[in-house]
Amino acid sequence: MSEQREIQSQVDAALARLTQLYPKLIDLSLGRMLRVLGDLGNPHERLPPVIHVAGTNGKGSTVAIMRAVLEAAGYRVHVYTSPHLVRFAERIRLVGETIDEALLLALLEHVEAANAGKPITFFEVTTAVAFMAFERIPADVVLLETGLGGRYDATNVIATPAVTALSSISMDHMQYLGDTLAKIAGEKAAIMKPGVTCVSVAQPPEAAEVIAHAALDIGAPLRVQNDTWSVAADGAGLLFKGQHNTWKTALPALPGRHQIGNAGLALAALDQSPFAIPAFALRSGMRNVSWPARAQKLRRGPLVTALPGGWELWLDGGHNAGGGQAVADMVADLWSDAPVHLVCGMLATKVADDYLRPIAPRATSITCVPIASSEAALPPTELAEAAKRVGFKDVSTADDPAAAIRAIAASGSGRARVLICGSLYLAGEVLRDNS
Numbered sequence: 001m002s003e004q005r006e007i008q009s010q011v012d013a014a015l016a017r018l019t020q021l022y023p024k025l026i027d028l029s030l031g032r033m034l035r036v037l038g039d040l041g042n043p044h045e046r047l048p049p050v051i052h053v054a055g056t057n058g059k060g061s062t063v064a065i066m067r068a069v070l071e072a073a074g075y076r077v078h079v080y081t082s083p084h085l086v087r088f089a090e091r092i093r094l095v096g097e098t099i100d101e102a103l104l105l106a107l108l109e110h111v112e113a114a115n116a117g118k119p120i121t122f123f124e125v126t127t128a129v130a131f132m133a134f135e136r137i138p139a140d141v142v143l144l145e146t147g148l149g150g151r152y153d154a155t156n157v158i159a160t161p162a163v164t165a166l167s168s169i170s171m172d173h174m175q176y177l178g179d180t181l182a183k184i185a186g187e188k189a190a191i192m193k194p195g196v197t198c199v200s201v202a203q204p205p206e207a208a209e210v211i212a213h214a215a216l217d218i219g220a221p222l223r224v225q226n227d228t229w230s231v232a233a234d235g236a237g238l239l240f241k242g243q244h245n246t247w248k249t250a251l252p253a254l255p256g257r258h259q260i261g262n263a264g265l266a267l268a269a270l271d272q273s274p275f276a277i278p279a280f281a282l283r284s285g286m287r288n289v290s291w292p293a294r295a296q297k298l299r300r301g302p303l304v305t306a307l308p309g310g311w312e313l314w315l316d317g318g319h320n321a322g323g324g325q326a327v328a329d330m331v332a333d334l335w336s337d338a339p340v341h342l343v344c345g346m347l348a349t350k351v352a353d354d355y356l357r358p359i360a361p362r363a364t365s366i367t368c369v370p371i372a373s374s375e376a377a378l379p380p381t382e383l384a385e386a387a388k389r390v391g392f393k394d395v396s397t398a399d400d401p402a403a404a405i406r407a408i409a410a411s412g413s414g415r416a417r418v419l420i421c422g423s424l425y426l427a428g429e430v431l432r433d434n435s
Helices: 004-021 030-039 059-072 099-116 122-136 181-189 206-218 257-272 279-288 321-334 350-355 380-387 401-411 424-433
Strands: 051-054 076-078 092-094 142-143 162-165 199-200 221-226 231-232 237-241 244-251 296-298 314-317 340-343 365-368 395-397 417-421
Touching: 004 099, 004 122, 030 099, 030 122, 051 059, 059 076, 059 142, 059 257, 059 279, 076 122, 092 122, 099 122, 162 257, 181 206, 199 206, 199 257, 206 221, 231 257, 237 257, 244 279, 257 321, 314 424, 321 350, 340 401, 350 380, 365 380, 365 401, 380 395, 401 417, 401 424, 417 424
Parallel strands: 051 142, 051 162, 076 142, 162 199, 199 221, 314 417, 340 365, 340 417, 365 395
Antiparallel strands: 076 092, 231 237, 237 244, 296 314
8 A cells, every 4th residue: 555655646746747837828729739749659549439528517427428338338448537536547547447556657757758848738748648548558449528628628639539429518617718608619519520420419509509500610410419319218217319229228327317418418429439339238337327426425434424314415516507507406306305405615717606596596505615625716705605696595604514514414403415516626525535
């Protein structure tokens, strides 16, 4: 264990050094990424078939569902997602396992040497590391999630992916992607490639129009929910009808009505892919899919034991208007039998009012907490003011999630649920401290 900790410490040190190379003036381009990949021998040109996913909400869940189904079918799957929750290695999965820390360290040091101190972003470095790992270890497919946007995202260097996919698009990262849904959709749609089929969930009209024009301009066949494919759920399971396949399967193990759309997008991408998916793999994948900090029930640990018997503790990392609506829907659909108390922390770069507004009518209380791991955290007092603005009545602050849970438990009676929410950074802290 001491050797493993030492390697993890060296990984952290390498990441910290590379963070110092962040360019002072960000130019939105792929120039730095293409330069460093060229210096590394262009590993991104020698990957297995790639399914590339962009969007605002649901990207990670869509990738998780595809991974679960493909692995159940016996395929060797590489995965790149972001951000991580506890350890950086979570971002890179190689044939079913998170990347070995020793290999991660070796690849980080190799990229650091090749970059030779030139300006580069953290995400560009780590994406280059993922591509090098994917090139070295044989696999059948790469599931590739964009980090931010699409057009200038470091992942958008794959010339001919097998399929591209667009999850739900809403307002987020406006300082980088634009201040309208149309602008944001244009940035996301830029992962489409000539002749490569793109599948998309049903989008708001403003986004749908931009996506359709972009597909036409670049020559990408576009397959949209409720046009070329559909997904529906009932008590018996999930029914997907695609261009090539009709599949009846179990509901995804991820809770919430929004996961039905994410499951449909995952199946739509697989429907357009070169991979055969047997019925048993669909059933197994849907039942066993997991995606931490996305409506995740915590079943053990000090935060759970601090609650009265019969109470439940949940964790969700959603942080924008779409994420707030997903929480509100989950409370309405699944949690109406008991009070729901929020423990919430958010970044100052997010629009707290937009996230909290749909939840306010559904939640009993909100306790606002800091996010110790981020300098960009919104102070709890400011988050509390946002909560009051959108209609929360019982609003308080606490020094950390543990203190918040103790206070909620002391004031409550009967059955109840506590949801820790508002940020993936906060979710990571909770998973680390509650382990």
